[in-house]
Amino acid sequence: MEEKLCLDIKNLTTIFKTGKGKIKAVNDLSLRLGKGELLGLVGESGCGKSVTLLSILRLIPYPGEIISGNILFEGNDLLKKNASDIRKIRGMKISMVFQDPMTTLNPVFKVGEQIRESLAIHGFIKPMDGKRFLGNFFDRYRRKEERRQVIELMEQVGISMPESRYVEYPHQFSGGMQQRALIAIALSCNPSLILADEPTTALDVTIQAQILELLKRVNQERNTSMILVTHNLGVASEFCHRIAVMYAGRMVEVGSVDSIVQKPLHPYTKGLLNSIPKITKKLQRIEPIPGNVPDLIDLPEGCAFKPRCQSAQDHCDDLPPLKDLDKGHFVMCHLY
Amino acid sequence: MRRAEIEDKGSMQNRIYFLKIRCRLFWQNQRDIFLRMVAHRSALLGGIIVSLFILLAFMAPWIVPHNPFEGDLFKRLVPPFWMPGSTNYLLGGDELGRDIFSRIIAGAKISIWIGFLSVGISILVGTILGAFSGFYRGLFDELISRFAEILLAFPFLIFAIGVMAMLGPGFWNLIFALTFKGWVEFFRLIRGEVMSEATKEYVEAAKAVGQKNWLIMMREILPNVIHSLIVLGTLRMGYMIIMEASLSFLGLGIQPPMPAWGSMVNSGRPYMLNAWWISTFPGLAILILVLSINLLGEGLRDILDPRLRID
Amino acid sequence: MRWIKIIERILATIPVMLGVAIMVFAFMRLTPGDPVDLMMGEAGVVSQAEIKAIREQFKLDQPLIKQLLFYLSGLVRGDLGTSFKKKEPVWDLILDRFPATMELALGSLLLGLAIGMPIGIWSAVKQSSALDRVSMFGSFFGISMPPFWLGLILIIFFSAYLGWLPVSGRIDYGLEPRFITGMYVIDGLLMGQVDSLISSLEHLLLPSVTLGVALAAIIARVMRSSMLEVMRQDYVTLARAKGNHEFTVIHKHALRNALIPTVTVVGIQIGVLLGGNMIVETVFGWPGIGRLAVDAIFARDYPLVQGVVIIYSFTYVMANLMVDILYTLINPKIKL
Numbered sequence: 012m013e014e015k016l017c018l019d020i021k022n023l024t025t026i027f028k029t030g031k032g033k034i035k036a037v038n039d040l041s042l043r044l045g046k047g048e049l050l051g052l053v054g055e056s057g058c059g060k061s062v063t064l065l066s067i068l069r070l071i072p073y074p075g076e077i078i079s080g081n082i083l084f085e086g087n088d089l090l091k092k093n094a095s096d097i098r099k100i101r102g103m104k105i106s107m108v109f110q111d112p113m114t115t116l117n118p119v120f121k122v123g124e125q126i127r128e129s130l131a132i133h134g135f136i137k138p139m140d141g142k143r144f145l146g147n148f149f150d151r152y153r154r155k156e157e158r159r160q161v162i163e164l165m166e167q168v169g170i171s172m173p174e175s176r177y178v179e180y181p182h183q184f185s186g187g188m189q190q191r192a193l194i195a196i197a198l199s200c201n202p203s204l205i206l207a208d209e210p211t212t213a214l215d216v217t218i219q220a221q222i223l224e225l226l227k228r229v230n231q232e233r234n235t236s237m238i239l240v241t242h243n244l245g246v247a248s249e250f251c252h253r254i255a256v257m258y259a260g261r262m263v264e265v266g267s268v269d270s271i272v273q274k275p276l277h278p279y280t281k282g283l284l285n286s287i288p289k290i291t292k293k294l295q296r297i298e299p300i301p302g303n304v305p306d307l308i309d310l311p312e313g314c315a316f317k318p319r320c321q322s323a324q325d326h327c328d329d330l331p332p333l334k335d336l337d338k339g340h341f342v343m344c345h346l347y
Numbered sequence: 348m349r350r351a352e353i354e355d356k357g358s359m360q361n362r363i364y365f366l367k368i369r370c371r372l373f374w375q376n377q378r379d380i381f382l383r384m385v386a387h388r389s390a391l392l393g394g395i396i397v398s399l400f401i402l403l404a405f406m407a408p409w410i411v412p413h414n415p416f417e418g419d420l421f422k423r424l425v426p427p428f429w430m431p432g433s434t435n436y437l438l439g440g441d442e443l444g445r446d447i448f449s450r451i452i453a454g455a456k457i458s459i460w461i462g463f464l465s466v467g468i469s470i471l472v473g474t475i476l477g478a479f480s481g482f483y484r485g486l487f488d489e490l491i492s493r494f495a496e497i498l499l500a501f502p503f504l505i506f507a508i509g510v511m512a513m514l515g516p517g518f519w520n521l522i523f524a525l526t527f528k529g530w531v532e533f534f535r536l537i538r539g540e541v542m543s544e545a546t547k548e549y550v551e552a553a554k555a556v557g558q559k560n561w562l563i564m565m566r567e568i569l570p571n572v573i574h575s576l577i578v579l580g581t582l583r584m585g586y587m588i589i590m591e592a593s594l595s596f597l598g599l600g601i602q603p604p605m606p607a608w609g610s611m612v613n614s615g616r617p618y619m620l621n622a623w624w625i626s627t628f629p630g631l632a633i634l635i636l637v638l639s640i641n642l643l644g645e646g647l648r649d650i651l652d653p654r655l656r657i658d
Numbered sequence: 659m660r661w662i663k664i665i666e667r668i669l670a671t672i673p674v675m676l677g678v679a680i681m682v683f684a685f686m687r688l689t690p691g692d693p694v695d696l697m698m699g700e701a702g703v704v705s706q707a708e709i710k711a712i713r714e715q716f717k718l719d720q721p722l723i724k725q726l727l728f729y730l731s732g733l734v735r736g737d738l739g740t741s742f743k744k745k746e747p748v749w750d751l752i753l754d755r756f757p758a759t760m761e762l763a764l765g766s767l768l769l770g771l772a773i774g775m776p777i778g779i780w781s782a783v784k785q786s787s788a789l790d791r792v793s794m795f796g797s798f799f800g801i802s803m804p805p806f807w808l809g810l811i812l813i814i815f816f817s818a819y820l821g822w823l824p825v826s827g828r829i830d831y832g833l834e835p836r837f838i839t840g841m842y843v844i845d846g847l848l849m850g851q852v853d854s855l856i857s858s859l860e861h862l863l864l865p866s867v868t869l870g871v872a873l874a875a876i877i878a879r880v881m882r883s884s885m886l887e888v889m890r891q892d893y894v895t896l897a898r899a900k901g902n903h904e905f906t907v908i909h910k911h912a913l914r915n916a917l918i919p920t921v922t923v924v925g926i927q928i929g930v931l932l933g934g935n936m937i938v939e940t941v942f943g944w945p946g947i948g949r950l951a952v953d954a955i956f957a958r959d960y961p962l963v964q965g966v967v968i969i970y971s972f973t974y975v976m977a978n979l980m981v982d983i984l985y986t987l988i989n990p991k992i993k994l
Contacts, residue, residue: 065895068899070895070898070899072890072895073785098901098902098903099901100901101898101899101900101901102899102900102901103901106899106900107896107899109892109895109896109899110892111892114891114892114893115892115893115895115896116893116896117893117896117897117911117914117915118893118915118990119914119915119988119989119990120911120914128900128902129900129901132900132901132902133901180990182990193896196896196900493673493677494677496674496677497674497677497678497681499929500674500675500677500678500971500974500975501678501967501970501971501974502929502930502932502933502970502974503929503930503933504933504934504936504937505932505933505936505951505967505970508936508951508952508955509682509685509955509963509967510685512955512956585801585802589802589804589805592804592806592807593804593805593806593937596806596937597936597937597940597952609804609806612804612806612807612810613806615810616810619810619813619814619818620814620818623814623818626807626810626814627810627811627814630804630806630807630810630811631807633804633807634799634802634803634804634807637802637803637804638798638799638802640802641798641801641802642798645798
């Protein structure tokens, strides 16, 4: 039985042209996401996770460029769409939650208005008697309806006293509430896919848990697929159905969360798991992965993890193929 | 480990040692800055032109083709060399028969000097006052800040005109007029910097060790500020030169027969229709000089302190 | 609430104005040269009694402190004294010419904004393009240009050489419109007197350009650099991710934030504008208070100079106040 795929990324490559050379932020990445699935995209800073998300929505800023690949969303290739179609998808079918809510919310506009903007852009509320353009602009019924929906949304994401919060500015919100507001923006048009770029990194641990709870609830209630980008494997294992591990622009391992956590295959994944101190074990040395994240300019062609890998061999200079080892658990390593 | 040994050996030797290291680092730094400046195209252009002007200005007495003060009455209002009826006056003759080109070269010295001196004195006064104000605060700070605020309520030119009218024309009067309002900017800059640095911990540490106040200011605070000063000073210089020219234009600055570019432009006014070159070329000289100074200043800003991006 | 703060601000300017008044007074009194001599110089031989009478009339025989007090008390009542030279009340003389200067200032301001802002925005949006480089270089020219020279060049070219525009003055003789505001352009517009309107616009154009160019250059540069700052921010990316049209992203989301530092700079420039008025008025023979001031200074006409300087300062302070108010409207974080 073929499950309809929500997102199918094939051989995506995104580069940045800088004065010092070309940076391959995303290097021939292929990834699949099913409907209603929660995928965690894990890796250290700079491995290309955020760029992947931005590539999906084609939000890559100059001097970056998507140079090859296909991104199939519900069957349609997003990279082949023109600007106006992409704009219809952004915010409506696919929405994004960013990392630091303080800088992501526009400081000069009221929070309620910013949420309402999403509804307004996509014409979510149909005007009463099908008025067009200018009528649309001034239609008071529409504005009231939108406002009502925004307040409802704010309640759903857990912002207390939404009526008074509507007219406040971002700097008057706490970090957790700001993030909830961002999630409200993301949810407003009932998207099928939410891309969350480290939504909890800037928040306290307790708030973190709340936000993740919220997202999980959304996923359960509305069957929204999500990609959660994080550098925290612990968060990913709590939250996601599947985990994909990225390193230096490539996906090195992907599988169900149980599979990854209990039977990690790639040396990097093993290293990441070992770096997390376990609260159950008594005395332990924290084992970091030796070395640094490589400079993404002019990467060598082979396995990028080789300099830091303890099981590295000569033939690791060639790029290993992605192998399916255990019913959907893929790994890119010569060891297998 | 080595340092401790040296500390023991005797303070005089230490001091020389550290001084040497500091000097070397300093010059390396300067060389680095110089190289970057050369690489920066617009700063290079600006720098070259400014140097050219300075060279011209100082070599003026020897290189002027004609005497900038003596006029040949037969050569009144002659046109520049590409127009019919011209003589060996390169850019034409003015209303008293003097060679405009020579006068421009001679005037360069005045303009550059005035720009340099007025900015220099402004920086000096502003820095000293600002440092004291920022560091000690108190009544002194209040008074001077109020004074600065009142000064700021005057548009620059009005103030300068007023002072010049009062004191009469003359070189030093002009400098006074320009600096009297000019120091305020530097005052504010230094005061702000000193205030923010003074609350930092290393200053407290230095005080605790018994370090003299003004030494603290010099050693710690100054290096951080000097880059902003240089950038701001360079940019201000162009402005001062324009101000001086404006005052001379109104007849309140350098008086004729001294060849000040501003007054040259003014003296050409009655002849705008038939001898436009009298007003045009001196003004062009001002434009080019100020333009290159600004280019240099911008380049310096790019190199020294990219933080100061907003004008 | 807000209004109280505004009134507070206005009141706070009083000590500054006081300082200004005292300073002007002191300066004038310190000038070498007896104004009575200057006045009398025109009248020929005068008797001692007449000299004494003049001194009494202008209170020049009183000790300085008393003169100062007289002056200040007059100020409060709105009486700025009587001009030595013209024997008319200073207030009237100033009022007569004030609209002219105001018209010039407004014209230059509008021109500067109209040219500077779009250029600044577009240079930032199309960074490093030909437009960007050209406009940045052009702006260098703008700020390096001595205004008196630019004015003369414009006159030489457009009036003398091409003959398109008039050389000096405000309006052709006999075409003054009915007096409402004293500003010919506005009055002409309001009264529907087209030939007055055209004539006054013709006369206003070159002087406004002269002052406006420098202003436009500065505005363009500030606008550009603050737009560049802003466009890199996360909230701009979010605005795109919501599905906004690029036009909206730039002009609604980015612009409002970029205006904040721009408004500050414009406020400072207004002072320069007022100062520059004097030069331009002289070059173009514009009958405003700038010229009045220059003539008065030359003539040692104390009361007139004092009056003009005070009015200038007052206008500057008021303009800054308005800029501050504007600032608080744009930036919700600041509450005056």
